[in-house]
Amino acid sequence: MVVKAQCDVAAQAPQSAESTRTGFDVARIRADFPILQREVDGKPLTYFDSAATSLKPTPVIEAVTRFYTESCANIHRGVHLLSMEASELYDEARRKVARFLNADEEEIVFVRNATEGLNLVCHCLNRKGAVVATLADHHSVQLPWLERRELRYVGVERDGSLNLSSLRKAIRRGTALVCVPHVSNALGVINPVEEAIALAHDVGALALVDGSQSVPHMPTDVQALGCDFLVFSGHKMLGPSGIGVLFGRRELLEEMQPFLRGGDMNKEVHKGWYVPEELPGKFEAGTPNIEGAIGLGAAVDYLESIGMENIEDHSGELTAFALQELSGLEKIRVHGPLDPVRRSSSVAFDLPGLEAHGLAKMLSNRYAIMVRSGYHCAQPLHEELGIPQTVRASFYLYNTLEEIGALGAALRQVMAAYTRAAV
Numbered sequence: 001m002v003v004k005a006q007c008d009v010a011a012q013a014p015q016s017a018e019s020t021r022t023g024f025d026v027a028r029i030r031a032d033f034p035i036l037q038r039e040v041d042g043k044p045l046t047y048f049d050s051a052a053t054s055l056k057p058t059p060v061i062e063a064v065t066r067f068y069t070e071s072c073a074n075i076h077r078g079v080h081l082l083s084m085e086a087s088e089l090y091d092e093a094r095r096k097v098a099r100f101l102n103a104d105e106e107e108i109v110f111v112r113n114a115t116e117g118l119n120l121v122c123h124c125l126n127r128k129g130a131v132v133a134t135l136a137d138h139h140s141v142q143l144p145w146l147e148r149r150e151l152r153y154v155g156v157e158r159d160g161s162l163n164l165s166s167l168r169k170a171i172r173r174g175t176a177l178v179c180v181p182h183v184s185n186a187l188g189v190i191n192p193v194e195e196a197i198a199l200a201h202d203v204g205a206l207a208l209v210d211g212s213q214s215v216p217h218m219p220t221d222v223q224a225l226g227c228d229f230l231v232f233s234g235h236k237m238l239g240p241s242g243i244g245v246l247f248g249r250r251e252l253l254e255e256m257q258p259f260l261r262g263g264d265m266n267k268e269v270h271k272g273w274y275v276p277e278e279l280p281g282k283f284e285a286g287t288p289n290i291e292g293a294i295g296l297g298a299a300v301d302y303l304e305s306i307g308m309e310n311i312e313d314h315s316g317e318l319t320a321f322a323l324q325e326l327s328g329l330e331k332i333r334v335h336g337p338l339d340p341v342r343r344s345s346s347v348a349f350d351l352p353g354l355e356a357h358g359l360a361k362m363l364s365n366r367y368a369i370m371v372r373s374g375y376h377c378a379q380p381l382h383e384e385l386g387i388p389q390t391v392r393a394s395f396y397l398y399n400t401l402e403e404i405g406a407l408g409a410a411l412r413q414v415m416a417a418y419t420r421a422a423v
């Protein structure tokens with residue numbers, strides 16, 4: 001939906017990067033992100049692409065480096081000192097993630113990324129019935145099921161949020177699994193996941209939450225949510241690339257058979273048969289991304305030291321200011337709801353007549369502002385709502401109100417130049 005109205009927030013020109021209205025100490029946080037020292041053609045780097053991947057703080061970089069410089073070894077298969085140390089670091093990372101989500105460590109499977117977690121559920125879930133996904137789901141949720149199961153799509157409201165009555169209709173007959181994105185990566189809409197999970201359970205279906213865009217930004221408690229599965233990627237929450245998490249309820253993971261088999265996922269192997277490892281090891285065949293898991297553990301420590309509630313408040317403040325700033329620009333069309341309470345950490349927009357990739361390139365080349373452009377791996381959502389490719393500015397704990405002001409100023413200049421050229 002194209003929304004063009006004043007947003008009801010009292011955002012004023014911010015005073016400094018060091019304090020925000022929520023009292024969040026952004027300057028202190030920014031000092032932990034070495035890449036933010038970088039200048040591009042004499043301009044400070046503005047990173048607004050955290051929904052694609054986040055920047056990394058020094059403690060995460062150091063944890064990964066320390067593994068390579070002090071404890072580099074394979075895990076769970078050596079009795080020597082380094083292997084024992086590496087195994088302990090890897091297992092400790094799992095405990096940290098479990099605590100972060102209020103889950104048991106046996107319920108935390110390390111995978112490469114959210115995409116692998118989603119594919120794992122698709123290939124290993126042994127339940128008959130259709131799979132229900134929303135039109136707002138990421139391609140990584142939709143594509144694994146194509147040609148494997150009946151995939152029923154749930155509609156969205158005009159602002160891109162999940163349509164609960166469409167969900168109610170879609171799950172009526174023989175549904176095995178309902179997939180819901182907690183936060184839409186394309187429009188930043190926060191979906192009513194609790195209601196969706198309850199509806200799924202009412203008809204005996206399982207509920208999978210795609211937490212890729214929510215876990216990095218808000219407190220997540222899988223017990224309170226009541227979901228059966230939750231997936232997310234480490235690289236969007238300050239961790240390294242190549243590490244992600246699948247949370248699955250213990251009974252479900254126990255009844256599922258692994259789709260990757262090989263070393264380390266078995267207790268014993270004989271000619272023609274084997275005994276799988278206990279949870280979660282049976283799903284982690286082969287040498288895993290050890291340093292990735294350790295880095296993710298360090299990212300969890302870092303996020304917890306700041307507090308997920310504080311991060312959520314800060315993101316809320318940035319999003320509210322961005323909505324006000326961008327929706328106030330004459331030619332810019334902001335997509336999704338304008339109420340900041342219904343959004344998390346990103347704003348997608350377009351400038352009619354200027355292609356999204358062209359605008360993103362201009363913002364990068366002329367202003368050192370990094371944004372994502374395109375369909376954001378949610379092309380069916382764009383098609384359903386008639387939204388063209390967009391530019392998405394996405395925020396995280398290290399962003400400031402000033403940076404959003406700079407984006408607004410850059411867009412004003414682009415529009416002015418573009419209007420002059422059109423005359």
Ligand SMILES: Cc1ncc(COP(=O)(O)O)c(C=O)c1O
Binds near residue numbers: 051138140213233
């Ligand atoms: C909502 C959502 N789900 C799934 C994914 C896939 O994540 P990854 O590419 O890390 O597997 C993304 C990535 O952008 C996402 O935003």
